Amino acid sequence: xxxxxxxxxxxxxxxxxxxxxxxxxxxxxxxxxxxxxxxxxxxxxxxxxxxxxxxxxxxxxxxxxxxxxxxxxxxxxxxxxx
Numbered sequence: 001x002x003x004x005x006x007x008x009x010x011x012x013x014x015x016x017x018x019x020x021x022x023x024x025x026x027x028x029x030x031x032x033x034x035x036x037x038x039x040x041x042x043x044x045x046x047x048x049x050x051x052x053x054x055x056x057x058x059x060x061x062x063x064x065x066x067x068x069x070x071x072x073x074x075x076x077x078x079x080x081x082x
Contacts, residue, residue, distance in 0.1 A: 001028055004061030005075045007047045012057040012079065015049060021079045023057075031073040041065045055079040 002025070009023025037043055044064045051058040056078050063071045 001031060001071070001073055001075075003043070003045055004047060004059075004063065004071075004073055005077060007045050008049065008057065008059035008061060008075050009077050011047055011049055011059065012052060012077070015052065016079070018079055020082045022082045023077045023079055026056075026076045026078055029074045029076075031071075033071045035065070035068070035070045037063070037065055037070055043070075050074070 005025040009025070013021060013023055042065065045061060046064070047059050047061045049057060049059045056076070058074065058076045060074050061072060062069055
C-alpha cells in the first residue's frame with residue numbers, strides 16, 4: 001500500500017512538473033490484499049492517475065507478482081512545498 005502511494009505521488013509530481021514539492025499520502029480506499037508477497041518475489045507496481053485537481057491527486061494502484069494481482073487500492077495524496 002505504501003509503495004503504491006509513493007509511486008502515485010511521484011507520478012503526479014512528474015505530470016505537474018512540480019519542483020520543490022513533496023507528495024503526502026492522505027488516504028486509501030477499496031484496499032484488497034489477495035496474496036502474500038514473500039522475500040525473493042519481484043513486485044511490479046502499476047499506477048494510473050485517475051484525478052488531479054490543484055494539489056490533490058487520486059490514483060488506482062495494482063501490485064503484481066508473476067503477472068498475478070496480489071494487492072490493489074485507490075490512494076489519495078496532496079502536494080506541499082518541500
